Amino acid sequence: MKIAVCVKQVPDSWAEKKLNASTKLIDRESVDAVLNDLDEYAVESALQIVEANGGAEAGHTVTLISMGPERATEALRKGLSMGADDAVLVSDVALAGSDALATSLILAKVIQRINPDLILCGTESTDARMSVIPSMLSERLELPQLSFAGEVNVSADQVSIKRVTDEGVDSMNSPMPVIVSVIEKINEPRYPSFKGIMAAKKKKIEVLSLVDLGVSAAEVGGAGAWSLVNDFNEQAARSAGVKVTDEGAGGTALSEFLAEKRLA
Amino acid sequence: MSTFVFIDHIDGAITKTAGELLTIARRAGEVTAVLVGTPGDGTKAAAAINSFGANKIIAIEDSAINDHPSALVAQGLADLLLEKGATTLLIPSTARGKEIAARVAVRTNSGIITDAVDVTADSIATQSIFGGSAVVHSKVSKGIAIITVRPNSVEPESKPSTCDVEVVSPKLTPTKVLISNREPAKRGGRPELTEASIVVSGGRGTNGDFAPVEALADLLGAAVGASRAATDAGWYPHSHQVGQTGKTVSPSLYIACGISGAIQHRAGMQTSKVIVAINKDPEAPIFEVTDFGVVGDLFAVLPQATSAIAARKG
Numbered sequence: 032m033k034i035a036v037c038v039k040q041v042p043d044s045w046a047e048k049k050l051n052a053s054t055k056l057i058d059r060e061s062v063d064a065v066l067n068d069l070d071e072y073a074v075e076s077a078l079q080i081v082e083a084n085g086g087a088e089a090g091h092t093v094t095l096i097s098m099g100p101e102r103a104t105e106a107l108r109k110g111l112s113m114g115a116d117d118a119v120l121v122s123d124v125a126l127a128g129s130d131a132l133a134t135s136l137i138l139a140k141v142i143q144r145i146n147p148d149l150i151l152c153g154t155e156s157t158d159a160r161m162s163v164i165p166s167m168l169s170e171r172l173e174l175p176q177l178s179f180a181g182e183v184n185v186s187a188d189q190v191s192i193k194r195v196t197d198e199g200v201d202s203m204n205s206p207m208p209v210i211v212s213v214i215e216k217i218n219e220p221r222y223p224s225f226k227g228i229m230a231a232k233k234k235k236i237e238v239l240s241l242v243d244l245g246v247s248a249a250e251v252g253g254a255g256a257w258s259l260v261n262d263f264n265e266q267a268a269r270s271a272g273v274k275v276t277d278e279g280a281g282g283t284a285l286s287e288f289l290a291e292k293r294l295a
Numbered sequence: 296m297s298t299f300v301f302i303d304h305i306d307g308a309i310t311k312t313a314g315e316l317l318t319i320a321r322r323a324g325e326v327t328a329v330l331v332g333t334p335g336d337g338t339k340a341a342a343a344i345n346s347f348g349a350n351k352i353i354a355i356e357d358s359a360i361n362d363h364p365s366a367l368v369a370q371g372l373a374d375l376l377l378e379k380g381a382t383t384l385l386i387p388s389t390a391r392g393k394e395i396a397a398r399v400a401v402r403t404n405s406g407i408i409t410d411a412v413d414v415t416a417d418s419i420a421t422q423s424i425f426g427g428s429a430v431v432h433s434k435v436s437k438g439i440a441i442i443t444v445r446p447n448s449v450e451p452e453s454k455p456s457t458c459d460v461e462v463v464s465p466k467l468t469p470t471k472v473l474i475s476n477r478e479p480a481k482r483g484g485r486p487e488l489t490e491a492s493i494v495v496s497g498g499r500g501t502n503g504d505f506a507p508v509e510a511l512a513d514l515l516g517a518a519v520g521a522s523r524a525a526t527d528a529g530w531y532p533h534s535h536q537v538g539q540t541g542k543t544v545s546p547s548l549y550i551a552c553g554i555s556g557a558i559q560h561r562a563g564m565q566t567s568k569v570i571v572a573i574n575k576d577p578e579a580p581i582f583e584v585t586d587f588g589v590v591g592d593l594f595a596v597l598p599q600a601t602s603a604i605a606a607r608k609g
C-alpha cells in the first residue's frame with residue numbers, strides 16, 4: 032500500500048503573524064516556520080496504518096507531499112524524521128501567492144504522479160485556516176473523501192473512519208483510493224527519535240517545478256489567481272479593561288458589570 | 296448580479312445563519328435562496344425563508360441526500376448555479392458549509408473566500424485573520440464568487456416576501472462512501488457554539504468539573520466552550536474547543552473560566568464583543584484582552600455571579 036500525506040509548512044502558531052504590506056501575502060520570512068500542527072497527526076496516522084498492516088516489510092510506504100518555498104524542506108524533514116519514507120516538494124517562484132484553487136490543482140497533479148492508495152491530510156492549516164483542500168482534492172481527482180476522522184482503520188482495500196463533527200459521530204467507509212482528513216484528537220504524534228532524525232537526513236526529497244508537472248505559470252500563483260486581496264489593515268490590539276480581585280464579592284461585581292452592559 | 300444564498304437547515308427547519316446570509320445578500324438586490332434536502336424540506340422551510348425577503352426559493356430535493364455528507368449536495372448546487380448564471384454564492388462558514396463551498400468552487404472553476412465577516416453589494420468580502428489582528432478585503436476574480444460567511448456576522452433583519460418554492464430533483468451520482476452507523480450528538484438544548492450570542496468556556500482550571508460553567512451558561516442561554524487543555528483531557532468534546540485548531544467564535548459576550556489565554560486560544564475568541572475572564576492568576580495572559588476580569592477561584596466566583604444574576608432576573 033502506498034500512502035501519501037499532504038503537509039504544509041506554516042508560521043509557528045506561537046508567533047504573531049503579519050501580512051507583508053507590498054505583496055499583501057503572509058510574511059513568512061520574519062517568523063519561525065514549522066510543520067502544520069494538524070498535519071503531524073496525519074503523518075502519525077499514516078505511520079500507524081503501516082505498522083498495523085505489517086510494516087514497511089509488507090511493502091507499505093509513506094510519501095510526504097508539500098507545495099511551498101524551498102524552505103518547506105525543513106517541515107518535510109520533520110515528517111521524515113518521524114518515519115515517513117520520502118517526500119516531494121513542489122517549489123517554483125511562479126507559485127507565490129497561490130490561492131486554494133491553485134494549491135489543490137498542484138497537489139492533485141503530484142498525487143496523480145505518485146498514484147497512492149490512500150491520501151491523508153490535516154483538517155486545516157493553522158495559518159490560512161480555510162479547511163478546503165481535502166474536499167478540493169476529492170473533486171479534482173474524482174476520489175471519495177472521508178473527512179473529520181477521529182479514528183481511521185484500513186483493512187483489505189477498505190478504509191473506515193469515525194467522522195467526528197458537531198452533528199455527532201458517524202461510522203463510514205470507502206474503498207481505496209480515498210482522501211482522508213484527520214482531526215487533532217485522532218492520535219498523539221510521536222517525537223522524532225535521534226535515530227529518526229539522523230535517518231531523515233539521508234531520505235530523498237524530490238523537488239519539482241511547474242515544468243515538471245506540466246502546469247503553466249499563468250495558471251497558478253498571483254498570475255492565475257481565482258481570488259485576490261484588495262487591501263488590508265492591522266487592527267489595534269485589544270486593551271485590558273477593569274480587573275478586580277475577588278475578596279468575597281467578585282461574583283457580585285461580575286454580575287453588576289454584565290447588568291450595566293445589558294448582557295445579563 | 297445574481298446572488299444565491301445556501302440555506303442551512305435541519306429537516307426543513309432553517310438555522311440562524313439563513314437569516315444572516317439573506318440579510319447580507321439583499322444588499323446586492325435580487326436574492327435566490329437555495330435549499331438542498333430530502334423531499335418536502337423546501338415546503339417546510341418556505342415560510343421561514345420568506346420572512347427574510349427572498350426573491351426566489353429553489354429546493355434541490357433527493358431522498359438520499361443525507362446519506363452523503365457533502366459531495367451530493369455540491370453536485371446539485373454547482374449544476375444549478377451554472378444553469379441559472381449565478382454570480383455570487385453565500386454559504387455559512389461551518390465545517391459542512393466549507394466542504395460544500397470547496398467542492399462547488401472546483402466544480403464551477405470559481406474562486407473561493409472563506410470566513411468572511413461581511414460582504415458588500417459588489418461581493419467584496421471582509422476577512423478577519425490571525426485571531427482578529429488584521430482585516431482583509433478580498434474579491435473573487437474568476438467564476439462565481441463563492442464566499443463562506445461566519446455565523447453571527449450580522450444581525451438578521453426580517454423583510455416579508457411571498458415566493459413559492461420551485462422544487463427540482465436532478466439526477467445525482469452517489470459516491471463510494473457508505474455510512475454504516477450514526478450517533479447524533481446530544482443537543483442538550485444549548486445553542487450551537489459558533490451561532491451563540493453568549494459563550495461561557497472552561498479550561499484546565501475547572502479541573503474537569505464543568506458544572507459551574509454550565510450553570511451560568513444555562514442561565515444566560517449561552518453555549519459552552521472549552522480550551523484545548525480541557526478537550527485533550529476528555530472533559531468536553533472536541534467540537535466545543537475554541538481556538539486555533541477549534542472553533543472561531545465571535546459572540547456578544549465571551550466568559551473564559553480557568554483559561555490562561557494562550558495565543559492559540561485567543562485566536563478563536565479575540566473578536567468577541569465583550570470578553571470576561573475569571574482566573575486565579577493575576578498574571579494570566581487572558582487578562583490582556585478582557586473588558587472585565589476577576590482574579591479569583593472560579594468555584595467561588597461563578598456560583599456567586601450565577602445566583603446574583605438569577606436573583607436580578609427574578
Ligand SMILES: Cc1cc2nc3c(=O)[nH]c(=O)nc-3n(C[C@H](O)[C@H](O)[C@H](O)COP(=O)(O)OP(=O)(O)OC[C@H]3O[C@@H](n4cnc5c(N)ncnc54)[C@H](O)[C@@H]3O)c2cc1C
Pocket residue numbers: 037038039040057067069070073096097098099129130131132134138151152153154155156158159160161162163164165258406407408409424425433
Ligand atoms: C490569512 C490567509 C487567508 C487566505 N485566504 C484565502 C482565501 O480566502 N481564498 C483562497 O483561495 N486562498 C486563501 N489563502 C491562500 C491559502 O492559504 C492557500 O491557498 C493554501 O494553500 C490553502 O489553504 P489552507 O492553507 O487554508 O489549507 P486547508 O484547506 O486549511 O488545509 C487542509 C489540509 O490540506 C493540506 N494542505 C494545505 N495546503 C497545503 C500545501 N501547500 N502543501 C501540502 N498540503 C497542503 C494539509 O494536509 C492541510 O492540513 C489565504 C492565505 C492566508 C495566509
Ligand SMILES: Cc1cc2nc3c(=O)[nH]c(=O)nc-3n(C[C@H](O)[C@H](O)[C@H](O)COP(=O)(O)OP(=O)(O)OC[C@H]3O[C@@H](n4cnc5c(N)ncnc54)[C@H](O)[C@@H]3O)c2cc1C
Pocket residue numbers: 044068157497498499500501521522523524525536537538539540541542552553554555556557558559560563573574575576579591592593594
Ligand atoms: C498548534 C497549536 C494549536 C492549539 N490550538 C488550541 C485551540 O484551538 N484552543 C486552545 O484552547 N488551545 C490550543 N492550543 C493550546 C494552547 O497553547 C494552551 O495550551 C491551552 O489553550 C491551555 O488551556 P488552558 O488555558 O485551559 O490551560 P492552562 O494554560 O493550564 O491554564 C489554566 C488556567 O486556569 C487557571 N486556574 C486554575 N485553577 C483555577 C481556579 N480554581 N479558578 C480560576 N482559575 C484557575 C490557572 O491560573 C491558569 O491560568 C494549541 C497549541 C498549539 C501548539
